[in-house]
Amino acid sequence: MKRKANVEIAITHIVARRKQTFTAALGVTIGVGVYLFMNSLSAGFSKFSRDEIFKNSAHIKIYKNDEICSPFVPKSNQDNINVIVNPQITTLSKKIIDPENLLKVVKSQSYVTNAISQVYFDAFYNRGKAQIRGTGNGVNIIDYDAMFSTGKYMVAGSINNLQGNLNGIIIGSGIAEKLNLGINENITVSSSFGIVKVMKIVGIFTTGNSMNDQAKSYVNITTAQQFIKEGPSYVSTIFVNTPNADKSVYYAERLQQLTEYTVEDWKTTSADLLSGDKTRSTLMNSISLSILLMTAFIIYNLLSSTIMQKINDIAILKATGFSGRDVISIFLMEAIIMGLIGTIMGLVLGAILIWIMSGIYMGGPVGYFPISFELSLFTQSFVLGIVITTCAGYFPARNAANVDPVEIFRK
Amino acid sequence: MKNREIVLNTKGIGKYFYDPVKFKAIDDINFDVYKGEFLTLVGKSGSGKSTLLYCLSTMDTAYEGELYIREEKVTGKKPNELASIRNCTIGFIFQFHYLLPEFSCLMNIMLPALKLNKYTYEEVEHRAYEKMKLLDIEDQALKPASKLSGGQQQRVAIARALINDPAIIMCDEPTGNLDSKNTQIVFEIFQRICHELGQTIIAVTHDLDFAKASDRTIELADGKIISTHENNLGIVR
Numbered sequence: 001m002k003r004k005a006n007v008e009i010a011i012t013h014i015v016a017r018r019k020q021t022f023t024a025a026l027g028v029t030i031g032v033g034v035y036l037f038m039n040s041l042s043a044g045f046s047k048f049s050r051d052e053i054f055k056n057s058a059h060i061k062i063y064k065n066d067e068i069c070s071p072f073v074p075k076s077n078q079d080n081i082n083v084i085v086n087p088q089i090t091t092l093s094k095k096i097i098d099p100e101n102l103l104k105v106v107k108s109q110s111y112v113t114n115a116i117s118q119v120y121f122d123a124f125y126n127r128g129k130a131q132i133r134g135t136g137n138g139v140n141i142i143d144y145d146a147m148f149s150t151g152k153y154m155v156a157g158s159i160n161n162l163q164g165n166l167n168g169i170i171i172g173s174g175i176a177e178k179l180n181l182g183i184n185e186n187i188t189v190s191s192s193f194g195i196v197k198v199m200k201i202v203g204i205f206t207t208g209n210s211m212n213d214q215a216k217s218y219v220n221i222t223t224a225q226q227f228i229k230e231g232p233s234y235v236s237t238i239f240v241n242t243p244n245a246d247k248s249v250y251y252a253e254r255l256q257q258l259t260e261y262t263v264e265d266w267k268t269t270s271a272d273l274l275s276g277d278k279t280r281s282t283l284m285n286s287i288s289l290s291i292l293l294m295t296a297f298i299i300y301n302l303l304s305s306t307i308m309q310k311i312n313d314i315a316i317l318k319a320t321g322f323s324g325r326d327v328i329s330i331f332l333m334e335a336i337i338m339g340l341i342g343t344i345m346g347l348v349l350g351a352i353l354i355w356i357m358s359g360i361y362m363g364g365p366v367g368y369f370p371i372s373f374e375l376s377l378f379t380q381s382f383v384l385g386i387v388i389t390t391c392a393g394y395f396p397a398r399n400a401a402n403v404d405p406v407e408i409f410r411k
Numbered sequence: 412m413k414n415r416e417i418v419l420n421t422k423g424i425g426k427y428f429y430d431p432v433k434f435k436a437i438d439d440i441n442f443d444v445y446k447g448e449f450l451t452l453v454g455k456s457g458s459g460k461s462t463l464l465y466c467l468s469t470m471d472t473a474y475e476g477e478l479y480i481r482e483e484k485v486t487g488k489k490p491n492e493l494a495s496i497r498n499c500t501i502g503f504i505f506q507f508h509y510l511l512p513e514f515s516c517l518m519n520i521m522l523p524a525l526k527l528n529k530y531t532y533e534e535v536e537h538r539a540y541e542k543m544k545l546l547d548i549e550d551q552a553l554k555p556a557s558k559l560s561g562g563q564q565q566r567v568a569i570a571r572a573l574i575n576d577p578a579i580i581m582c583d584e585p586t587g588n589l590d591s592k593n594t595q596i597v598f599e600i601f602q603r604i605c606h607e608l609g610q611t612i613i614a615v616t617h618d619l620d621f622a623k624a625s626d627r628t629i630e631l632a633d634g635k636i637i638s639t640h641e642n643n644l645g646i647v648r
């Protein structure tokens with residue numbers, strides 16, 4: 001209980017007006033709590049949708065883009081006729097030439113953590129007369145698993161069974177259900193190129209996303225190349241992972257210098273998804289920030305009215321030798337104490353809301369609501385809570401410092 | 412008497428008010444105040460006593476002329492320096508006791524000393540009790556200031572004014588709100604402060620009996636000094 005004069009005064013004021021202090025702190029609590037909660041919602045959801053993107057797509061992909069043919073067909077032999085055609089997509093195949101070499105070069109870059117190649121084909125899964133359309137993915141399953149953790153989603157069999165097994169296939173659980181097929185049974189797969197193979201189901205996966213589960217299958221690259229009647233030099237896409245997904249634009253630019261094929265970072269690939277994401281988080285941020293600003297207004301108001309009521313006391317303090325700076329520090333301290341109490345309670349409130357929310361089951365591929373305790377958001381909310389209440393307290397405190405004691409005593 | 416130490420003197424102090432019309436509330440005030448002197452300022456209501464006192468107090472800085480405290484010119488100093496001068500050199504006593512209602516009497520008295528930050532907390536507490544003993548209010552120490560009678564509150568205010576042993580104690584109508592018994596008590600305390608402790612008192616009053624019992628009385632009329640009386644010429648110290 002041995003305190004400096006300013007601290008003594010601030011604490012006595014706070015304690016003497018504990019009701020008002022508590023009201024103001026409660027305002028801050030709600031502001032900070034809602035801010036923390038809404039930002040955690042937003043961050044959790046962004047993380048979820050990003051994870052969804054990275055389930056099927058890497059930080060960067062390299063592929064051969066469609067080419068538009070030139071409107072002039074080069075003059076052929078003797079006749080002097082210029083042939084003009086409508087510009088359109090060339091029928092040249094979209095393959096990457098010499099993928100082995102490109103993959104080696106890409107992998108040798110210091111900023112590449114992982115790179116794999118993949119061959120897509122349109123697949124038809126058949127059993128008797130039943131047929132399902134889908135996509136076949138020719139991959140090196142071990143490398144693929146390292147990038148996309150496919151093994152995590154296996155519900156039957158194992159990814160290892162596919163390795164080196166040219167006749168093996170891993171299918172989505174939706175396909176298995178519809179065709180009533182189980183592990184180790186045979187499935188007839190055909191491609192748009194007329195290739196038909198009877199393959200053995202060595203694994204079944206469930207991602208929770210019906211688009212994947214009812215259409216996707218994994219086979220070896222060589223098998224996929226056979227389905228589209230291509231040789232071993234054919235690769236549709238090279239996927240590249242980097243140390244930092246947020247810097248993928250920069251890494252993509254560097255990779256682009258190594259190849260003439262299109263290098264695209266995941267933000268470009270998923271621009272639609274991300275813009276929706278950004279809109280939502282901007283919305284949430286501005287709503288929560290407005291609530292926090294209302295908090296500031298509560299503090300400002302309360303402190304202003306306190307100062308109006310305490311104008312005699314302020315005059316007395318100034319008469320007895322307290323400077324304007326002392327008066328500011330007294331009232332600023334009061335604002336900070338209110339802000340500190342309110343902010344800490346706000347973090348607790350936010351944590352409770354997050355905890356409740358994380359227990360709500362949303363169903364479908366989302367499962368439990370994607371929200372978690374992010375230390376950075378707690379820190380951010382704390383700092384913002386304190387900064388805003390301090391600013392809100394500063395202006396009334398400065399008014400208090402400008403009180404002219406003579407004017408008060410003269411009345 | 413004239414070779415005593417001067418603690419405060421003024422050179423041509425004057426002050427204008429501009430609202431509602433330009434008007435000179437005090438004009439060309441020159442006087443010296445000595446160490447250990449009990450000085451009273453008298454005059455009709457509106458003659459400028461309070462206005463002058465606020466100029467002397469360093470709280471009002473919008474005046475012409477010059478003010479010296481212990482030979483040091485204070486006119487033109489920065490607000491922070493003036494606050495520090497008030498803290499250690501000047502004590503105030505007002506007509507309305509102006510205690511801080513949330514604080515105990517003890518803390519009201521201690522605050523200016525805690526602000527001065529010259530003594531430890533324990534020393535300040537000890538000194539506050541000494542002052543309360545002097546004023547016979549030590550049994551009120553832990554009561555909230557708002558729970559005391561008017562006379563007791565004024566004595567707490569006096570103890571607060573004395574806590575930093577200021578060279579000068581300024582009072583605006585210190586007995587204006589007190590009954591005759593309490594007025595007598597305050598008067599006796601003032602006598603002791605000046606004559607035993609050697610501090611200077613400048614008190615504005617309209618109580619002529621009170622003024623007559625002080626060492627010297629300066630009379631103001633329309634903002635000017637019209638007369639100065641040495642009251643207790645018989646007493647030589």
Ligand SMILES: Nc1ncnc2c1ncn2[C@@H]1O[C@H](COP(=O)(O)OP(=O)(O)O)[C@@H](O)[C@H]1O
Pocket residue numbers: 410428429430431436454455456457458459460461462463
């Ligand atoms: N803030 C002010 N604005 C304008 N005139 C004032 C103000 N304060 C005091 N006065 C005027 O200055 C004169 C002196 O006032 P004051 O010093 O309070 O007198 P006293 O204390 O002797 O009764 C009075 O005429 C009063 O009306």
Ligand SMILES: [Mg+2]
Pocket residue numbers: 460461462
């Ligand atoms: Mg007056």
